[in-house]
Amino acid sequence: MLGLPKGSLEESTRSLFAKAGWKITVNPRSYRPSIDDPELDGRFVRAQEVSRYVEHGFFDCGLTGLDWIQENGSDVVEVCDLIYSRASTAKSRWVLCVPEDSPIRSPADLKGKRVATELVQTVKRYFAAKKIPVEVEFSWGATEVKVPDLVDAIVDITETGSSLRANKLRIVDTLLETNTKLIANKKAWANPVKRRKIETLALLIRGALEAESKVGLKMNAPKKKLEGILSAVPALRNPTVSPLSNPDWVALETIIDENVVREILPKLKALGAEGIVEYPLNKVVY
Numbered sequence: 325m326l327g328l329p330k331g332s333l334e335e336s337t338r339s340l341f342a343k344a345g346w347k348i349t350v351n352p353r354s355y356r357p358s359i360d361d362p363e364l365d366g367r368f369v370r371a372q373e374v375s376r377y378v379e380h381g382f383f384d385c386g387l388t389g390l391d392w393i394q395e396n397g398s399d400v401v402e403v404c405d406l407i408y409s410r411a412s413t414a415k416s417r418w419v420l421c422v423p424e425d426s427p428i429r430s431p432a433d434l435k436g437k438r439v440a441t442e443l444v445q446t447v448k449r450y451f452a453a454k455k456i457p458v459e460v461e462f463s464w465g466a467t468e469v470k471v472p473d474l475v476d477a478i479v480d481i482t483e484t485g486s487s488l489r490a491n492k493l494r495i496v497d498t499l500l501e502t503n504t505k506l507i508a509n510k511k512a513w514a515n516p517v518k519r520r521k522i523e524t525l526a527l528l529i530r531g532a533l534e535a536e537s538k539v540g541l542k543m544n545a546p547k548k549k550l551e552g553i554l555s556a557v558p559a560l561r562n563p564t565v566s567p568l569s570n571p572d573w574v575a576l577e578t579i580i581d582e583n584v585v586r587e588i589l590p591k592l593k594a595l596g597a598e599g600i601v602e603y604p605l606n607k608v609v610y
Contacts, residue, residue, distance in 0.1 A: 325365050325366065325367075325382065325383050325384045325385075326359075326364055326365065326366035326367075326383060326384070326385055326386060326525075327366065327367060327369060327374040327377055327378055327382075327383035327385070327386025327387065327388070328348070328357065328366050328367065328368045328369075328374075328386070328387060329368070329369075329370070329371035329374060329387055329388060329504075330355065330368035330369055330370055330371075331370060331371060333371060333387075333504065334350075334368060336408055337387060338350070340406075340408060340529060340532055340533065341529070341532075343532035343535065343536075343606050343607065344525075344528040344529045344531065344532040344607065345528055345606075345607075346359055346360060346361055346364070347359070347360045348366075350368070355367055355368045355369065356368075363521055364521075367383070371387075371388045371389055371392055372388075372392050372395075372396075372442075373392075374386040374387065374388035374392065374507075375388050375392055375393045375396050375398035375400055375507060376396050376398060378398065378400050378507050378508065378509050379396075379398040379399055379400050379509065381509050381511060381512075383509065384508065384509050384512035384518050384522070385403070385506060385507060385508040385509065385512065385522045385525070386506075386507055387406065387504055387505070387506055387507075388504065388505065388507065389416075389502045389503065389504055389505070390500075390501075390502040390503060390505055391416075391418060391443060391446065391481070391500055391502040393505065393507065394446060394500070395443050395444075395445050395446050397445075398507075399510070400507040400508060400509065400510065401507060401508040401509070401510055401513045402505050402506075402507055403505070403506040403507060403508050403513075403522060403523075403526050404505065404506050404526045404529075404530060405503055405504075405505055406503070406504045406505060406506055406529060406530065406533060407503045407504070407533070408503075408504060408533060408536075414483070415501045415502060415503045416481050416482065416483045416501070416502050416503065417481065417482055417498050417499075417500070417501050417502070418441075418443055418446070418479055418480070418481050418498070418499045418500040418502065419479065419480065419481075419482055419488075419495045419496075419497070419498050419499065420439075420477060420478075420479050420495070420496045420497045420498075420499060421468075421471070421477060421478050421479070421480060421488060421493040421494060421495055421496065422471060422472075422476070422477045422493065422494055422496055423471055423472050423492060423493060423494070424492045424493065424494045426471075426472065426476075426477075426494070428476070428477065428496060429496070430496065430497075431450075431451070431454055431456055431496060431497055432454070432456055434451075434456060434458050434476060434477055435456050435457060435458065436457060436458070437458055437459070437475075437476035437477065438458070438459045438460075438461060438474075438475045438476050438477075439451075439458050439459070439460050439461070439475060439476065439477045439478065439479060440460075440461050440462075440463040440467055440470050440471075440474070440475040440477075440478045440479075441460065441461075441462070441463055441467065441478060441479035441480065442462065442463050442464075442465075442467065442480075443479060443481075443499075443500075444460055444461075444462050446499065446500060447460050447479045447499065448460050450499050461475065463478070467480045468480060468487060468488070468491040468493060469491065471493070477496070478493075479499060481502070506522070506525065506526050506529065508522050527609060528607060528609075530609075531607035531608055531609040532606060532607050534607070534608040534609075534610075535604075535605035535606055535607050535608045537581055537582055537583075538579050538580065538581055538582060538605055538608055539579070539580065539582045539585060539602050539603065539604060539605060540577065540578070540579055540602070540603045540604075540605055541557070541577070541578055541579070541580055541585065541600070541601070541602055541603075542575065542576065542577040542578075542600075542601050542603075543575070543576050543592065543597040543598065543599055543600040543601070544568065544573055544574070544575055544576075544597065544598050544599045545573065545574055545575075545576055545595075545596060545597045545598070546572060546573055546596050547571075547572055547573065547574055548572075549595050549596040549597075550565070550574060550576075552595050553576065553592060553595050553596070553597055554576075556588055556591050556592060556595060557576070557578055557580065557588065557592070558580055558581075558584060558588075563576050563577065563578035564576065564577045564578065576597075579605070579608060585602055589602075
């Protein structure tokens with residue numbers, strides 16, 4: 325039984341599973357998806373709730389953020405990191421923010437003031453550790469618009485910072501970096517059959533994530549230029565070199581970062597490579 329995050333991560337999660345080899349079909353009126361694997365069943369619930377349901381055993385495993393695992397104090401097995409989101413492949417941050425023109429410059433300046441956030445327990449622990457008395461209130465959403473009229477500061481999550489800039493907010497401090505994790509119930513993890521399935525999920529999902537930033541590259545090259553071409557290709561591992569019917573030529577194949585191709589392709593062509601083909605990847609498993 326698999327817990328899947330509903331909301332902002334839903335589409336990117338379904339896309340990731342598709343690349344990993346599992347098709348998840350969703351009825352718009354149902355929280356129960358159809359998965360093309362008889363060994364898997366699942367539910368879409370809010371990411372904030374997944375870790376609690378995994379800990380309590382309703383889900384054998386699930387995907388949720390480190391932030392919600394810590395917020396809920398969930399006692400679960402953290403199987404692996406899966407760094408992806410709706411907007412980027414970087415970690416997100418929970419940040420303490422105030423209006424750009426606010427006189428508040430440090431957390432200490434919030435002594436006796438009010439802070440709004442969805443991550444209430446984490447924020448309380450943060451200020452308690454600094455011995456700064458503040459009033460922390462739960463925010464049901466649209467947190468950015470509550471300062472300065474309703475509260476003095478907010479703690480909100482940001483991926484790119486664009487929403488903060490649009491609302492003219494300034495970051496005072498970062499409380500937590502977070503990313504999606506695959507987590508497991510402890511009893512399920514102790515079950516050899518379920519553990520194998522969870523480890524398979526982890527292996528293939530990580531392979532799909534790894535492939536998102538990489539491409540395959542293959543080409544033909546004259547043997548006499550092979551050394552120069554090999555030195556120009558920053559391969560994931562040593563490139564595969566295969567003979568061709570023409571003994572003076574070889575075929576090369578490798579995996580590289582996608583953003584490198586535009587830099588090295590002209591160089592490869594100048595070195596004598598021909599028939600250069602770039603192709604997408606679904607999974608890269610180390």
